[in-house]
Amino acid sequence: MRIEITDGEIATAEVLAGVKAGSDGAVCSFDGIVRNNTRGRQTLYLFYEAYREMALEQMRGLAEEAVARFGVRDVALVHRLGRLEVGETSVLIAVAAAHRGVTFEACRWLIDTLKKTVPIWKKEFFVDGAVWADGEAFPSDLSAGVRELDVVGGEKKV
Amino acid sequence: MRIEITDGEIATAEVLAGVKAGSDGAVCSFDGIVRNNTRGRQTLYLFYEAYREMALEQMRGLAEEAVARFGVRDVALVHRLGRLEVGETSVLIAVAAAHRGVTFEACRWLIDTLKKTVPIWKKEFFVDGAVWADGEAFPSDLSAGVRELDVVGGEKKV
Amino acid sequence: MRVAVLYFGILKDLVAAERDALELPEGETVGGLVSRLRESASKQGEGLAGIWSSLAVAVNREYAPAETVLREGDEVALLPPVSGGRERAD
């Protein structure tokens, strides 16, 4: 399994070629790329940052879970950090298996789960300013503790 | 839309790079590769043949239908013919859109539909012989006429 | 009238030809043509019942139902089930 966080360009062709082995009949891949706009606002570039060591551990965990859950043979997961221009790949996922059905399912699950649980954030730079992109709420098992606390904390302080 | 039937190696990196444009945030791709075995029988190589002009027209039609049906921005569909070795790509599909959900759905639909309706066949060469791979039954709107005929023909001849 | 008949995949091996030119009566249909070919193959001991009932037929590169009436110069292709990469449980 090739699990990587990199500061340079992602070598898409090399990652895809590397994930294949003789018993595989299918590779499904997902390529997340920097769009030229967010809700119509023109993007100049993005800046990705991560809690790097934790993100890498989370990515390893997801890859292992994908193999166990979907029965695929191999997974590659590469995320890039730093400044990315429009059109560049921020994340590349590739899944190999004998048959195609599970490669689609595992690849979709990996990108959906990665984007909710792996500690990576992006700041969007527009002509007229910059914002940290809104994230989705954490899955309840990761954030519930803090949410509950929020109510308790509020009572204490009022 | 890059729709191609080729006798040489598929240039995966070039096809993937070519399908992206500025407004895209996601590319999902599928890579069908020659496995080293079929039901445990060791594969030497495969030979793909097509009703070439019709296959190309069918592929064009599928790509257009995918854009209309899933609202994706662009599709690339490349199939290789001739002798293919284990590990080589026989078919490559790439789908680009602003958001990832539709790229997965369109890509999956394209490969599933291609493998049922585009006139391409493969012969599998093993150490101890060769067979044309069993195909799936045609979707009923493509084959029903002939099936019905089959019964009529049978009656005529008995 | 004369039509061209194309064979693909396993059918090509079975009839040992890629292409035929056939003389048919006016008004012959796709279904009628398939029946003729099937009968002729079975006379030559090449009957493979399964394949004839699972065919699709294309006329001038478009899938065509059995009732389609053929015309002079048509290109009729007999297509065994497509196997570009059928999924199966190993």
Place this chain on the structure above:
Amino acid sequence: MRVAVLYFGILKDLVAAERDALELPEGETVGGLVSRLRESASKQGEGLAGIWSSLAVAVNREYAPAETVLREGDEVALLPPVSGGRERAD
């Protein structure tokens, strides 16, 4: 006891720091620590209510619930909702 606190994303901009070292009473929990930080931020006029209630917390690089008891030397990271590439309708 002393713990390291790491800030990421929007929170890093908000508290204008990447990393803090905090002295805490023995037995302090993840939840207690977040309350302290939140209170201190709001005193400095940096309150951004939404962010504090949507955080996740990692202790030594693993997600940790509010009741987790902290220990000397722990690395506590405050994680705003992940935005590696949220899907949204344009």
